[in-house]
Amino acid sequence: MRRRAPIDSLAIAAAAWLGASGCVISHPDYPASWSPLVEGAACSVLSGTYEDRGVEGETGAGVFRGHVVSLSRILFPGETGRATVVVVTALATDTLEIAAWDGTRLLKSLRLLAAGGDYRCRAGAAEISATALIGEQVAGVQTDTFKLSKAGDGSLVLKHSSSGFGVIVVIPVGGSEDRWYRFKARVD
Numbered sequence: 001m002r003r004r005a006p007i008d009s010l011a012i013a014a015a016a017w018l019g020a021s022g023c024v025i026s027h028p029d030y031p032a033s034w035s036p037l038v039e040g041a042a043c044s045v046l047s048g049t050y051e052d053r054g055v056e057g058e059t060g061a062g063v064f065r066g067h068v069v070s071l072s073r074i075l076f077p078g079e080t081g082r083a084t085v086v087v088v089t090a091l092a093t094d095t096l097e098i099a100a101w102d103g104t105r106l107l108k109s110l111r112l113l114a115a116g117g118d119y120r121c122r123a124g125a126a127e128i129s130a131t132a133l134i135g136e137q138v139a140g141v142q143t144d145t146f147k148l149s150k151a152g153d154g155s156l157v158l159k160h161s162s163s164g165f166g167v168i169v170v171i172p173v174g175g176s177e178d179r180w181y182r183f184k185a186r187v188d
Helices: 003-018 070-075
Strands: 022-026 047-053 085-092 095-103 103-112 119-121 125-134 139-151 156-168 171-183
Touching: 070 095, 070 103, 070 156, 070 171, 103 171
Parallel strands: 022 171
Antiparallel strands: 047 085, 085 095, 095 103, 119 125, 125 139, 139 156, 156 171
16 A cells, blocks of 8 residues: 655645735726826926825825825835925936925935936836845845826826735745826926
């Protein structure tokens, strides 16, 4: 009589491990109610002053997942809680500056160089990517891409794409999500 117990036990353990793994995917389309995106030959089309507070694409609300939709909070996490506007300036054909302001007080700025790999400009949209190792509650890797585009109504549209994979204890997890945000142009 042949013993299959070790192989059966291994198969059951593998099935339980895979069954416990998790995956989340959410990729909503660009909101149909928003003004169409404008394409340009260069990212200078993004230059302008925008309200720091905006709306999320699926809900249309100014609060998403318990947080105020804030351009500065997305681009400068934890550093600009009091921003009122964000200014995007094309300093040269391959250089963008993004600055968060509270009235006349500069809170934080970021200068991006295309030649240095800080961002890519495609059809007038700036794509900024960052990859980080994560170790809080999950061990893994997360990649975030922020795509800044101009809408026909003058608003700045941000598409935040986030993906990652990791392990919680010994259980594999992964996910991928896109979120759309819109920030109105500031008219002074």
